[in-house]
Amino acid sequence: MSKINVGLIGLGTVGGGVLKVLKDNPDICIKKIAVRDINKKRDIDGLDTSILTNDPFSIVQDSDIDVVVEVMGGVNPALDLLESAVRNGKHVVTANKELLAKHGEELFKLANEKNVVILYEAAIAGGIPIIMPIKTTLAGNKIKKIAAILNGTTNYILTKMEESDVSYEEVLKEAQQLGYAEADPTGDVEGFDSAYKITTLATIALNQRVDINKVYREGITKISADDMKFAQELGYKIKLIALAEVNENNETDVRVHPMLVPETNILSTIHDVTNAVLVEGFPVGKVVFAGPGAGEMPTASSVVGDILAIQQNISAPEPLPMMRCHHKVNANQLNIADTTNKYYISLTAVNSPGVIGTIGEICGKHKINLSSVLQKGANSRENTAKIVIITESSKESNIQNAFSELNGNANIVKVNNLIRVME
Amino acid sequence: MSKINVGLIGLGTVGGGVLKVLKDNPDICIKKIAVRDINKKRDIDGLDTSILTNDPFSIVQDSDIDVVVEVMGGVNPALDLLESAVRNGKHVVTANKELLAKHGEELFKLANEKNVVILYEAAIAGGIPIIMPIKTTLAGNKIKKIAAILNGTTNYILTKMEESDVSYEEVLKEAQQLGYAEADPTGDVEGFDSAYKITTLATIALNQRVDINKVYREGITKISADDMKFAQELGYKIKLIALAEVNENNETDVRVHPMLVPETNILSTIHDVTNAVLVEGFPVGKVVFAGPGAGEMPTASSVVGDILAIQQNISAPEPLPMMRCHHKVNANQLNIADTTNKYYISLTAVNSPGVIGTIGEICGKHKINLSSVLQKGANSRENTAKIVIITESSKESNIQNAFSELNGNANIVKVNNLIRVME
Numbered sequence: 001m002s003k004i005n006v007g008l009i010g011l012g013t014v015g016g017g018v019l020k021v022l023k024d025n026p027d028i029c030i031k032k033i034a035v036r037d038i039n040k041k042r043d044i045d046g047l048d049t050s051i052l053t054n055d056p057f058s059i060v061q062d063s064d065i066d067v068v069v070e071v072m073g074g075v076n077p078a079l080d081l082l083e084s085a086v087r088n089g090k091h092v093v094t095a096n097k098e099l100l101a102k103h104g105e106e107l108f109k110l111a112n113e114k115n116v117v118i119l120y121e122a123a124i125a126g127g128i129p130i131i132m133p134i135k136t137t138l139a140g141n142k143i144k145k146i147a148a149i150l151n152g153t154t155n156y157i158l159t160k161m162e163e164s165d166v167s168y169e170e171v172l173k174e175a176q177q178l179g180y181a182e183a184d185p186t187g188d189v190e191g192f193d194s195a196y197k198i199t200t201l202a203t204i205a206l207n208q209r210v211d212i213n214k215v216y217r218e219g220i221t222k223i224s225a226d227d228m229k230f231a232q233e234l235g236y237k238i239k240l241i242a243l244a245e246v247n248e249n250n251e252t253d254v255r256v257h258p259m260l261v262p263e264t265n266i267l268s269t270i271h272d273v274t275n276a277v278l279v280e281g282f283p284v285g286k287v288v289f290a291g292p293g294a295g296e297m298p299t300a301s302s303v304v305g306d307i308l309a310i311q312q313n314i315s316a317p318e319p320l321p322m323m324r325c326h327h328k329v330n331a332n333q334l335n336i337a338d339t340t341n342k343y344y345i346s347l348t349a350v351n352s353p354g355v356i357g358t359i360g361e362i363c364g365k366h367k368i369n370l371s372s373v374l375q376k377g378a379n380s381r382e383n384t385a386k387i388v389i390i391t392e393s394s395k396e397s398n399i400q401n402a403f404s405e406l407n408g409n410a411n412i413v414k415v416n417n418l419i420r421v422m423e
Numbered sequence: 424m425s426k427i428n429v430g431l432i433g434l435g436t437v438g439g440g441v442l443k444v445l446k447d448n449p450d451i452c453i454k455k456i457a458v459r460d461i462n463k464k465r466d467i468d469g470l471d472t473s474i475l476t477n478d479p480f481s482i483v484q485d486s487d488i489d490v491v492v493e494v495m496g497g498v499n500p501a502l503d504l505l506e507s508a509v510r511n512g513k514h515v516v517t518a519n520k521e522l523l524a525k526h527g528e529e530l531f532k533l534a535n536e537k538n539v540v541i542l543y544e545a546a547i548a549g550g551i552p553i554i555m556p557i558k559t560t561l562a563g564n565k566i567k568k569i570a571a572i573l574n575g576t577t578n579y580i581l582t583k584m585e586e587s588d589v590s591y592e593e594v595l596k597e598a599q600q601l602g603y604a605e606a607d608p609t610g611d612v613e614g615f616d617s618a619y620k621i622t623t624l625a626t627i628a629l630n631q632r633v634d635i636n637k638v639y640r641e642g643i644t645k646i647s648a649d650d651m652k653f654a655q656e657l658g659y660k661i662k663l664i665a666l667a668e669v670n671e672n673n674e675t676d677v678r679v680h681p682m683l684v685p686e687t688n689i690l691s692t693i694h695d696v697t698n699a700v701l702v703e704g705f706p707v708g709k710v711v712f713a714g715p716g717a718g719e720m721p722t723a724s725s726v727v728g729d730i731l732a733i734q735q736n737i738s739a740p741e742p743l744p745m746m747r748c749h750h751k752v753n754a755n756q757l758n759i760a761d762t763t764n765k766y767y768i769s770l771t772a773v774n775s776p777g778v779i780g781t782i783g784e785i786c787g788k789h790k791i792n793l794s795s796v797l798q799k800g801a802n803s804r805e806n807t808a809k810i811v812i813i814t815e816s817s818k819e820s821n822i823q824n825a826f827s828e829l830n831g832n833a834n835i836v837k838v839n840n841l842i843r844v845m846e
Contacts, residue, residue, distance in 0.1 A: 140727030304563030
């Protein structure tokens with residue numbers, strides 16, 4: 001088997017893990033490592049500091065290097081670096097979900113022209129094998145739908161809210177103290193991270209170029225302790241779900257938002273920082289992949305798997321089709337307003353006998369059928385009651401119109417939340 | 424991409440599915456199909472009956488055929504056919520778990536000599552991608568343990584027993600009527616099917632030749648409605664688990680038997696005919712693969728995935744390492760008597776104040792610590808009581824000795840069951 005030289009860009013959590021896993025591999029030589037500060041103290045067993053450089057461009061230009069492994073993250077300068085690596089005929093392994101979501105297509109196109117491959121198993125769901133199974137075992141399938149939990153931080157927060165009946169804010173604070181959430185949690189809790197991942201995953205699974213700018217995104221910050229409790233009473237768990245689906249009209253629906261997931265669905269059983277990807281296709285039916293979606297060693301597992309795949313293939317005259325990423329078709333992406341969903345609506349209303357009738361009337365006017373309406377406790381001092389509705393499948397634009405009309409109605413104090421429901 | 428010719432041996436459920444999936448694929452030509460009876464009426468859309476033959480050897484000898492797909496099952500004549508196919512330089516795709524478990528090693532060795540590959544994704548867990556992820560994304564891991572539900576029939580029976588509190592015999596009858604269990608259910612309910620699958624899966628995952636003759640096997644026929652109920656009260660589900668593990672002394676432990684699985688373990692949430700494989704390795708940690716373990720279309724999905732992988736690789740001078748199966752080391756397989764487990768023991772005892780003391784004494788004498796002892800209802804007419812014990816980790820041989828002594832004690836009417844408990 002060929003021995004290969006690897007240049008590593010980035011020596012943070014994931015880079016350190018990759019180094020640990022590869023240190024005894026006789027066929028893979030880490031020739032250079034680009035870091036920001038060469039003199040920083042690093043607690044990495046057996047690290048040869050003579051291979052460190054603070055010039056990442058020296059790696060992508062090094063003619064001895066066969067594979068560039070990028071684990072620095074962010075768009076700049078990662079995009080320039082990887083473009084340059086590909087132009088110089090190097091294969092690339094990257095864990096950079098933001099870069100792939102925003103610039104994947106141009107990088108993949110360039111890689112095809114240059115007859116090299118870009119592998120990115122670690123960028124989607126950490127240690128969970130998902131890209132390679134889609135490209136190999138599931139290659140004979142037409143994948144129709146993916147529903148996934150792709151962000152560990154938000155799943156941890158939602159799990160703790162579910163277990164302890166406390167507010168989002170309190171759990172976030174605790175997660176930050178434990179290191180499960182960052183000081184600025186926006187990327188996770190507002191769904192950016194999941195949106196990056198589902199954009200690239202949908203592109204490979206549906207075999208269409210998905211545009212991140214058309215991916216609807218909504219985070220978990222509005223989920224209340226009440227929502228958690230009501231959802232559980234109705235037989236659901238609330239999860240931040242990344243969805244990708246192609247309908248019969250070949251319209252593609254890719255989005256990220258919280259959902260009420262029925263307790264009978266395996267995604268409802270995925271707790272804490274665990275990730276999971278449910279793939280639905282023909283002929284396979286439904287398959288689920290679950291495991292650690294982040295972390296030093298799980299992410300290193302996927303990066304190393306990609307490096308080994310390239311190593312096996314490196315002496316071939318050209319990359320195997322299963323290693324390539326070529327998507328000829330642009331997805332015809334649905335606007336969220338044109339999608340159809342079941343909804344959970346939580347309201348605070350004036351506690352009067354006619355109020356449920358009023359709600360039913362407004363919903364009916366907007367062609368929304370109600371599947372259940374529950375009054376959840378009254379506040380006698382304020383003369384209000386909380387009401388929870390689950391609708392039948394309804395068009396999002398109708399729901400949004402009903403939402404406005406409900407919010408403006410004299411008998412409705414406030415529409416507290418609107419959460420989509422998984423069927 | 425190269426166009427390839429496939430010879431299909433067997434046109435039952437799986438063969439029919441493969442044909443349906445491949446019928447519009449321009450690169451894969453099904454050139455011949457071997458069946459038992461050429462004149463049998465078949466309800467397969469667009470089947471060209473002129474390619475049917477009742478001589479499977481004409482397929483493995485056909486110089487135009489690149490890949491032999493064997494979906495007939497059983498050892499004879501499948502072994503002769505595949506040996507002959509490999510000797511004639513053909514790649515092989517097979518769904519034959521019994522053949523692989525019993526004769527995999529000789530076939531793999533021959534395939535390596537002949538520079539062809541034998542792929543068998545469909546033989547382990549139907550539509551669930553498990554072999555290819557182990558060979559690719561997880562290739563950098565040292566896999567330490569696999570715990571899996573690999574048989575849909577038994578998982579269906581156990582799920583129904585759990586839901587409906589009825590006996591094994593009643594549920595089996597219902598499963599037979601629904602077509603989920605065969606008229607002779609032995610292969611499934613006695614664990615043979617799971618044992619075949621874990622033997623081949625352990626061989627690839629642990630990278631050691633596992634001998635099916637040293638795989639301990641115990642089925643589900645002794646599980647009673649009481650066991651189901653007691654397990655649930657204690658926070659467990661009963662599942663038929665296929666295990667494979669390597670310990671620190673490099674001893675390999677491969678076995679199939681029912682287990683009490685804690686409700687916090689994802690395997691406890693796998694219902695009905697669904698299969699699941701939990702893989703534990705370094706650096707990845709724990710990953711789970713779940714989905715349909717059998718059936719026409721899911722199994723066809725895996726067979727077709729393997730055919731496509733071969734097609735992509737067919738013009739290469741030699742197969743990629745990830746496509747090969749070469750295991751140089753024989754596993755040092757542990758005898759079940761030398762394994763260590765927690766146990767559930769269900770007893771019927773004389774309802775006297777001293778009986779729990781007697782049980783504790785006998786267990787203590789055999790170095791078994793008890794984690795809980797519960798009296799589950801007394802029968803005043805017969806003056807007996809049911810007692811359920813969960814032990815701490817104990818050596819199997821000690822448990823078997825205690826079992827004999829308990830069964831011979833005057834105060835113990837009967838030891839009803841002994842089931843291992845997953846930690």
